[in-house]
Amino acid sequence: MAGAWRRGPSVPWGLRPAVCACAVAVLLALLAWFGAELVTGAGRVGLAERIAGLAQVLWLLTAVLSCRFPSRVTSGSTEYAR
Numbered sequence: 001m002a003g004a005w006r007r008g009p010s011v012p013w014g015l016r017p018a019v020c021a022c023a024v025a026v027l028l029a030l031l032a033w034f035g036a037e038l039v040t041g042a043g044r045v046g047l048a049e050r051i052a053g054l055a056q057v058l059w060l061l062t063a064v065l066s067c068r069f070p071s072r073v074t075s076g077s078t079e080y081a082r
């Protein structure tokens with residue numbers, strides 16, 4: 001989803017560059033945590049794996065829902081952006 005970002009006022013918020021960049025940063029941090037747990041042999045490998053997987057699923061769901069239910073146009077119109 002990070003590669004799908006677009007610019008413009010009618011773009012769903014889940015595909016905007018700042019939102020995508022934040023999502024990528026969070027997912028990379030969780031991946032790094034999982035890798036660190038795996039390499040060090042700490043006892044929380046399963047927890048790190050489950051949280052990273054859950055974050056991926058939630059991000060994809062959120063991005064898809066932001067496309068499915070677009071925000072209203074800010075120009076004062078009551079129509080939905082297409």
